[in-house]
Amino acid sequence: MDEAEASGQVWRDEVRARPTVEQDRDALARLVEVDADPFEVELYERAADPQMLAIDRAQRSKAGQYARHVRRLRECRQRRGVEQ
Numbered sequence: 001m002d003e004a005e006a007s008g009q010v011w012r013d014e015v016r017a018r019p020t021v022e023q024d025r026d027a028l029a030r031l032v033e034v035d036a037d038p039f040e041v042e043l044y045e046r047a048a049d050p051q052m053l054a055i056d057r058a059q060r061s062k063a064g065q066y067a068r069h070v071r072r073l074r075e076c077r078q079r080r081g082v083e084q
Helices: 005-017 021-035 036-046 050-083
Strands: none
Touching: 005 050, 021 036, 021 050, 036 050
């Protein structure tokens, strides 16, 4: 695995491990309801931004597509090994 592949794998792992923007938005909404701290309000507004939601979904989709691609390659290689 070269450096680009390794950094890509790290990024994909981080994307899958972090909470979704929707989860962040919901947690921040609960905090804002309690005390409406200006910083928390700013974070909530950012998490509620439709563009942020779209970016998060696209990143998760890309990471998932790549994971499926790698899994299919492994399965194909395993089948070839069994067939030979």
